[in-house]
Amino acid sequence: MLADSRAGTALSALASRTLESMNSAAFIDEFSDVAVEYAAFRPTYPRALFDRLAELSPARRAAWDCGTGSGQAAIGLAEFFDCVHATDASAAQLARATPHPRVHYRLATAENCGLPDRSVELVSVASALHWFDLDRFFAEVRRVARSGALLAVYGYHGFYITPALDELTERWLLRPVQSHWAPNNQLLADGYRTIPFPFEQVVEPNLAIHVSWTLSQLLEFFLTWSAPRRKIDVDGDGFVKEAHRAFEAEWGDPERRRHVVIPLIARIGRVT
Secondary structure (H helix, E strand, O other): OEOHHHHOHHHHHOHHHHHHHHOOOOOOOOOHHHHHHHHHHOOOOOHHHHHHHHHHOOOOOEEEEEOOOOOOOHHHHOOOOOEEEEEEOOHHHHHOOOOOOOEEEEEOEOOEOOOOOOOEEEEEEEOOHHHOOHHHHHHHHHHHEEEEEEEEEEEOOEOEOOHHHHHHHHHHHHHHHHHHOOHHHHHHHOOOOOOOOOOEEEOOOOOEEEEEEOHHHHHHHHOOOHHHHHHHHHHOOHHHHHHHHHHHHHHOOOOOOEEEEEEOEEEEEEOO
16 A cells, blocks of 8 residues: 555645745654654664665765664664764654664754764665755755765655455545645655656665564554644544454454565665
8 A cells, every 4th residue: 555645646736846845944843742653663674775775885884864763774774884873853753762882863954964074975864855855955965975975765655465454554544644644745655756866876676664563553653654643633533443443354363463565665876
């Protein structure tokens, strides 16, 4: 199920205006209020992704994970880089970040990270680029990146389980929140293909996140998304309770773990 891509044609029509507004906006804080849930239920990224990024990087001394959230990507990068600078503009998110001896968390915006000039071989952005001021962020990337460094932006916008459960996802989860997506989310749903990307393009790996979740874990993951929380603020959580009842009949034992596939989208560029 491509969750954000179901936001409809109305969001696609707003894409250009979204880019304009992003290039003049302050920090958009969508997740501080769910920092605990974000840390608990957002998945980590596949090791193969970071292996590939390390292979493509000109060196492995330092990486910058921008918009790190709870560190879901930073921890993976730490296996391959000597030092990972992990920044986020949300203090609440950083307070829940997973500690690691090679990951250095710091409160900072994407557009003004505070790192020295020419100090990193990789800039990583996991499920966050669509909230940034793109022009200012790209300028910051060029400032902190060493010659030949990579910029990797990636994320996800949906999941698959089984055909029957995917149909329930569409009916009981995605349709009810369709009108509550922010225009920014459409950029992610479009695979970041509708944004200017002023870097030398590198072929992206075709990867997915694979998790084994109970029904409760799946729904908690869904509730960390911004659109469901907006709907709850407006209409209450009745639709979530209805979805839970609908899923139970098909899922079986709610403690049964099912294989959930979350396809990744990515754009990778080399800073020259």
